[in-house]
Amino acid sequence: xxxxxxxxxxxxxxxxAIVFIxxxxxxLVPIASSFFEVAHGNVQWDMPSLxxxxxxxxxxxxxxxxxxxxxxxxxxxxxxxxxxxxxxxHYRNGTSPGRELMQFVIFLPFxxxxxxxxxxxxxxFRETDISRSLLTVIIxxxxxxxxxxxxxxxxxxxxxxxxFIEASYDLGASSWQTFFYxxxxxxxxxxSGSAVLCFALSFDETMITILVTGTDNTLPIRLWAMMxxxxxxxxxxxxxxxxxLTTAMCILAVRYLLxxxxxxxxx
Amino acid sequence: MLxxxxxxxxxxxxxxxxxxxxxxxxxxxxxxxxxxxYSFFWVEGGQMHFDLTLRNYTxxxxxxxxxxxxxxxxxxxxxxxVFAVLLGYPVAFLLATLSGRRxxxxxxxxxxxxxxxxxxxxxxxxSILGGNGFLNRFLLWAQLIDQPLTIxxxxxxxxxxxLTMLLIPFAILPIFLSLERIPKSLIEASIDLGASNWQTFCxxxxxxxxxxxxxAASFVFVLAIGDFLTPQMVGGPSGFTFGRIxxxxxGSAFNWPFGAALSVILALVMIVVIALGNRFERRT
Numbered sequence: 423x424x425x426x427x428x429x430x431x432x433x434x435x436x437x438x439a440i441v442f443i444x445x446x447x448x449x450l451v452p453i454a455s456s457f458f459e460v461a462h463g464n465v466q467w468d469m470p471s472l473x474x475x476x477x478x479x480x481x482x483x484x485x486x487x488x489x490x491x492x493x494x495x496x497x498x499x500x501x502x503x504x505x506x507x508x509x510x511x512h513y514r515n516g517t518s519p520g521r522e523l524m525q526f527v528i529f530l531p532f533x534x535x536x537x538x539x540x541x542x543x544x545x546x547f548r549e550t551d552i553s554r555s556l557l558t559v560i561i562x563x564x565x566x567x568x569x570x571x572x573x574x575x576x577x578x579x580x581x582x583x584x585x586f587i588e589a590s591y592d593l594g595a596s597s598w599q600t601f602f603y604x605x606x607x608x609x610x611x612x613x614s615g616s617a618v619l620c621f622a623l624s625f626d627e628t629m630i631t632i633l634v635t636g637t638d639n640t641l642p643i644r645l646w647a648m649m650x651x652x653x654x655x656x657x658x659x660x661x662x663x664x665x666x667l668t669t670a671m672c673i674l675a676v677r678y679l680l681x682x683x684x685x686x687x688x689x
Numbered sequence: 690m691l692x693x694x695x696x697x698x699x700x701x702x703x704x705x706x707x708x709x710x711x712x713x714x715x716x717x718x719x720x721x722x723x724x725x726x727y728s729f730f731w732v733e734g735g736q737m738h739f740d741l742t743l744r745n746y747t748x749x750x751x752x753x754x755x756x757x758x759x760x761x762x763x764x765x766x767x768x769x770x771v772f773a774v775l776l777g778y779p780v781a782f783l784l785a786t787l788s789g790r791r792x793x794x795x796x797x798x799x800x801x802x803x804x805x806x807x808x809x810x811x812x813x814x815x816s817i818l819g820g821n822g823f824l825n826r827f828l829l830w831a832q833l834i835d836q837p838l839t840i841x842x843x844x845x846x847x848x849x850x851x852l853t854m855l856l857i858p859f860a861i862l863p864i865f866l867s868l869e870r871i872p873k874s875l876i877e878a879s880i881d882l883g884a885s886n887w888q889t890f891c892x893x894x895x896x897x898x899x900x901x902x903x904x905a906a907s908f909v910f911v912l913a914i915g916d917f918l919t920p921q922m923v924g925g926p927s928g929f930t931f932g933r934i935x936x937x938x939x940g941s942a943f944n945w946p947f948g949a950a951l952s953v954i955l956a957l958v959m960i961v962v963i964a965l966g967n968r969f970e971r972r973t
Contacts, residue, residue, distance in 0.1 A: 426786055426886065427886060430886065431786075433779075434779050434782060434783040434786075435783065437776075437779035437780070437783075438779060438780045438783050438795075440776075441776050441777070441779070441780050441857060441861075442798065444776070444854050444857065445799075445802045445854070445857060445858070446802070447817075448810065448813035448814045448816075448817050448854065449805070449809070449810065449813050451813055451816055451817055451823050452809075452812065452813050452816060455816075505712065508705060508708060508709060509709045511705065512705050512706055512708075512709035513709075515702065515705075515706075520710065524709055524710055524713055527713040527714075527717050527718060528713055528717070530717055530721075531717060534956075535911065535912070535914075535915025535916075535955075535956075535959065536915065537915050537916075537917055537932060537935065537936070537952065537955075538724070538915070538952055538955075538956060539720075539721075541724060541935075541939065541948065541949065541952055542720035542721045542723070542724035543720050544939065545720065545723050545724050545727050545945065545949065546719060546720035546723050546724070549723055561716060564716075565716050565717060597701075619804075622804050623804070625806075626804070626805065626806040626807060626808075626809075628806070628807055628808045628918060629807075629916075629917070629918060632918075633939070642806060642807075642808045645806075645808055645809070645812070646808055646918075649808070649812050649815075649922065650922075657812070661809050661812065661813070664806055664809060665805065665806075665809065668804060668805050668806060669801070669805075671804070672801050672804050675804075
């Protein structure tokens with residue numbers, strides 16, 4: 423890119439600052455108000471308190487929803503990573519139109535609008551008489567985040583030179599030994615990075631969940647229900663906590679993905 | 690094992706390929722197919738009829754509500770796309786001119802909101818725009834207005850603003866990528882030939898980044914038109930969008946086949962938009 427004049431640089435920075443205010447500004451309001459007393463639907467800015475957080479602890483619906491979210495998140499992440507490895511190995515094993523088609527189908531739910539994949543799954547579960555529960559939510563999330571896990575793993579697996587595997591066989595290792603001592607370690611950063619990303623996506627997934635869930639709520643669905651009823655102080659506290667958690671997960675994901683990216687650039 | 694080069698593991702490899710082809714078929718293809726088939730069923734008096742008709746589709750075209758709402762939603766999403774691109778372009782440009790650590794940091798800051806809860810962002814924006822919200826409070830305090838404004842909440846303006854704020858990152862990325870792909874030599878040549886920075890931008894950089902702009906716009910459009918949570922949350926009674934109508938068929942109206950048909954129509958609109966975007970991208 424060209425060298426910018428001082429004026430152009432300042433103007434661009436100012437516009438960028440506006441965009442960042444739009445992106446992050448709204449999030450600050452509930453976080454800030456969670457630390458103050460709320461009366462008659464108004465935040466009392468002169469009365470700092472932690473009562474919103476105290477109310478949260480006594481809200482059992484939220485705690486169950488949080489546990490449900492964790493269960494769904496862990497199951498969906500585990501399934502996606504395991505299936506991601508299996509599918510990536512299958513894809514690498516040869517070339518045929520079937521494999522390309524499989525890859526395309528895996529990416530479909532990620533590319534399609536969530537409302538459609540959610541409705542498709544809803545109809546599918548009804549037709550196959552699978553009653554809506556946490557299990558259907560886990561399936562929905564897995565279908566959605568699998569694309570991400572698969573993509574990260576297949577890219578790394580492709581960059582793994584075949585001579586490593588051949589060397590391992592030549593040195594007398596069995597197939598499983600090769601898998602556990604050669605393939606899996608080289609996938610390590612891809613696996614941990616994609617696991618964190620999958621969990622973060624599953625943690626926040628709303629549009630598919632709202633369609634395929636039964637009576638069990640996950641946290642976003644619970645939030646959605648609370649927000650429709652109106653403005654209660656514990657929503658702000660919950661929002662602040664979730665944002666803190668998501669931010670932590672983002673930082674984790676970045677830390678895992680960062681070294682791989684700089685390695686890719688160097689190569 | 691499962692890897693190339695091992696001849697003994699025929700059985701394992703067969704199992705693997707069954708799994709790799711079977712699971713996506715069962716959990717992705719089959720639901721999508723049943724979804725399309727459903728759109729040809731019909732419901733009357735709460736009773737579902739399982740014979741294939743085009744009834745749902747004719748209802749879409751003949752009923753006076755649906756086509757105008759779809760059209761209105763398309764216009765709304767087009768405006769969202771335009772706003773998101775206008776706001777996103779300067780950020781993408783700044784990103785492209787930076788280098789090293791600062792570029793990486795800024796890119797991260799653009800990406801992080803994507804991982805944050807959609808529903809929380811909608812809620813946060815709503816609590817700012819609302820009658821009792823931060824924006825009105827601020828304007829009252831600054832004495833720019835003396836009555837809280839209601840033009841920003843529970844109508845289509847609110848949906849427009851909220852969607853734009855949510856989708857800006859999706860506009861920034863494609864534009865940034867297309868700016869990165871412009872060969873340095875072209876820009877240097879333009880400067881060497883005596884063009885000012887501004888001329889270089891207008892005559893070289895902007896035209897070459899247009900494919901990215903179109904991709905960004907079609908991206909944002911498709912995401913906006915598929916969203917039903919935002920209009921439901923900030924749209925109020927007047928902010929009715931196509932996504933909400935679809936959602937209501939699965940909730941209160943309880944007409945799944947009709948909802949499926951409407952979604953198929955929505956999918957067709959999206960495919961057309963993406964195809965138009967791709968076509969434009971190829972030509973330039």
